[in-house]
Amino acid sequence: MSATDLDTAASVRPHDDSPFVRACRGLPHDHVPVWFMRQAGRALAEYRAIRERHTFEEVVHTPELAAEVTLQPVRRYGVDAAILFSDIVTPVQALGVGVEIKPGVGPVVERPFRTTGDLDRLRPLEPDDVDFVLDTVSILVRELPVPLIGFAGAPFTVASYLIEGGPSKSYSRTKALMYGEEPTWHRLMERLAGITLASLTGQVERGASAVQLFDSWAGALHPDDYVRYVLPHSRHILDEVGALGVPRIHFGVGTGELLGAMAAGGAADVVGVDWRVPLAAARRRIPTGVGMQGNLEPASCLGPWEGVEQRVRDVLTAADGAVDHIFNLGHGVLPATDPAVLQRVVDLVHREGRVEDRRGRGAEPADG
Numbered sequence: 001m002s003a004t005d006l007d008t009a010a011s012v013r014p015h016d017d018s019p020f021v022r023a024c025r026g027l028p029h030d031h032v033p034v035w036f037m038r039q040a041g042r043a044l045a046e047y048r049a050i051r052e053r054h055t056f057e058e059v060v061h062t063p064e065l066a067a068e069v070t071l072q073p074v075r076r077y078g079v080d081a082a083i084l085f086s087d088i089v090t091p092v093q094a095l096g097v098g099v100e101i102k103p104g105v106g107p108v109v110e111r112p113f114r115t116t117g118d119l120d121r122l123r124p125l126e127p128d129d130v131d132f133v134l135d136t137v138s139i140l141v142r143e144l145p146v147p148l149i150g151f152a153g154a155p156f157t158v159a160s161y162l163i164e165g166g167p168s169k170s171y172s173r174t175k176a177l178m179y180g181e182e183p184t185w186h187r188l189m190e191r192l193a194g195i196t197l198a199s200l201t202g203q204v205e206r207g208a209s210a211v212q213l214f215d216s217w218a219g220a221l222h223p224d225d226y227v228r229y230v231l232p233h234s235r236h237i238l239d240e241v242g243a244l245g246v247p248r249i250h251f252g253v254g255t256g257e258l259l260g261a262m263a264a265g266g267a268a269d270v271v272g273v274d275w276r277v278p279l280a281a282a283r284r285r286i287p288t289g290v291g292m293q294g295n296l297e298p299a300s301c302l303g304p305w306e307g308v309e310q311r312v313r314d315v316l317t318a319a320d321g322a323v324d325h326i327f328n329l330g331h332g333v334l335p336a337t338d339p340a341v342l343q344r345v346v347d348l349v350h351r352e353g354r355v356e357d358r359r360g361r362g363a364e365p366a367d368g
């Protein structure tokens with residue numbers, strides 16, 4: 001993107017001057033931005049109070065409730081970004097694919113995809129199909145003091161739920177289709193990519209400041225298979241969203257060997273790094289000019305504060321003041337996490353994180 005394009009984008013979008021958006025773009029800002037995947041819901045008493053009265057689906061389908069749940073962690077922790085309260089299966093659900101979000105389990109598909117004919121259950125997504133999501137975005141863009149991150153599931157991860165029928169450990173049915181019926185596989189990926197792109201475009205048009213593409217389970221793949229069967233479809237989505245002028249974060253779990261590919265060719269502005277990969281090693285795998293998000297071990301927040309504190313400092317040290325580092329967990333907040341610990345993490349990152357503007361450094365003689 002040219003400087004002129006950036007200036008244009010900056011003049012029209014709220015929160016473009018925020019530390020979070022500037023970090024995504026590798027521009028200097030005054031403190032290390034921090035937010036948490038799965039910061040809304042689960043660990044928060046104020047979320048559980050809403051869930052006692054409403055099902056997960058009711059919350060997602062009622063813009064006032066979904067907006068309230070999105071705002072809760074922003075109010076409580078003072079994080080630098082909010083993530084839309086929705087789910088990666090919401091768009092396919094809106095197309096009539098029966099998916100139930102089972103408490104303590106996750107998305108369970110009524111009739112899993114098993115034949116080529118199942119592709120016809122995925123027609124293109126129209127904005128009206130997800131008007132409740134877009135209305136939630138509009139409320140949030142009006143009310144939030146920080147940027148809103150729109151999101152969607154990447155085709156591979158959404159396909160894994162559709163094909164397996166629910167959460168999986170081996171992804172064997174998904175991989176059987178991928179290896180066994182490659183043309184059908186690519187047709188499925190193309191349809192899901194179209195749905196994902198329509199969902200993200202709608203969120204950006206309503207004012208989301210950035211997007212995150214969740215390919216949570218892509219780490220189950222060999223890098224060569226990732227590049228052949230999955231990446232072209234995710235790339236297509238990220239390229240198209242990039243043209244809308246908002247930063248794109250590309251995230252997956254267990255993706256140590258995929259980090260380079262996930263950012264190749266300018267497909268992403270920031271790559272999410274899980275806790276298994278030291279940030280310094282991730283830095284060597286992710287192309288220069290692409291930022292990093294992460295990567296505190298989520299389970300460490302279940303231990304004593306002294307350990308959490310040390311690990312937060314370790315992440316900040318590994319990030320080494322880079323302008324394009326966004327502090328986050330390596331994956332989502334675990335439900336048993338004490339919100340007071342997350343509060344202390346935010347405060348510590350804000351107090352001790354430093355951002356160095358190294359632009360032009362190479363041209364200057366080193367000190368001493």
Ligand code: 1CP
Pocket residue numbers: 036037038039040041042051056083084085086087088089101102103104105106107151166167168214216331332
């Ligand atoms: O902060 C937030 O929680 C934001 C809203 C959000 C997001 C971004 C939810 C609410 N889900 C997601 C994305 C999502 N959903 C992902 C990608 C992110 C990730 O890897 O964590 C995935 C894989 C899902 C699928 C899903 N939905 C699961 C995981 C199941 C598995 O395979 O391990 C679960 C448990 C759900 C249900 C769900 N989604 C969201 C919440 C708060 C819940 C729990 C529902 C409840 O309150 O009972």
